[in-house]
Amino acid sequence: MAMKITSPAFQHMGIIPAKYTCQGQDTSPALRIDGIPQGARTLALIMDDPDAPMGTWDHWVMWNIPINESSVEIAEGSAPPGAVEGLNSWPKKGYGGPCPPSGVHRYFFRAYALDTALSISGSAGKKELETAMVGHALAKAELIGKYSRK
Numbered sequence: 001m002a003m004k005i006t007s008p009a010f011q012h013m014g015i016i017p018a019k020y021t022c023q024g025q026d027t028s029p030a031l032r033i034d035g036i037p038q039g040a041r042t043l044a045l046i047m048d049d050p051d052a053p054m055g056t057w058d059h060w061v062m063w064n065i066p067i068n069e070s071s072v073e074i075a076e077g078s079a080p081p082g083a084v085e086g087l088n089s090w091p092k093k094g095y096g097g098p099c100p101p102s103g104v105h106r107y108f109f110r111a112y113a114l115d116t117a118l119s120i121s122g123s124a125g126k127k128e129l130e131t132a133m134v135g136h137a138l139a140k141a142e143l144i145g146k147y148s149r150k
Contacts, residue, residue, distance in 0.1 A: 013144055031074040032071060040114060040139070048108055049107050058087075058126045104148040
């Protein structure tokens with residue numbers, strides 16, 4: 001079974017509810033990662049918006065998400081204990097919800113199964129995380145949600 005990331009809040013290519021955006025509570029949606037391959041020790045997660053006017057905007061960067069089974073659930077509004085949340089594009093640590101200036105934007109939630117825990121600074125951002133993951137990703141899964149400011 002291929003690794004898969006889903007959310008009870010929205011379907012793949014569906015609309016992200018306002019609750020999870022700057023126009024709502026700006027809290028992270030619950031996520032579930034299934035089909036994590038054997039040999040994976042941790043997960044990493046990147047949420048970004050490639051439709052941002054100044055280039056891709058990073059909304060959530062997290063790594064060293066613990067794995068104890070073939071699936072992991074990330075609760076709404078929180079990071080799993082032991083996970084490290086890095087800097088997003090604001091720049092601040094943690095989740096920053098969709099907040100497009102205009103039009104419909106796509107938000108990519110990408111989960112990576114890694115064969116190791118990463119030793120990078122908690123002040124790292126997406127570029128540092130991507131560099132640290134080179135040669136360690138066993139699988140990748142993607143969930144896309146859309147949002148348009150009302």
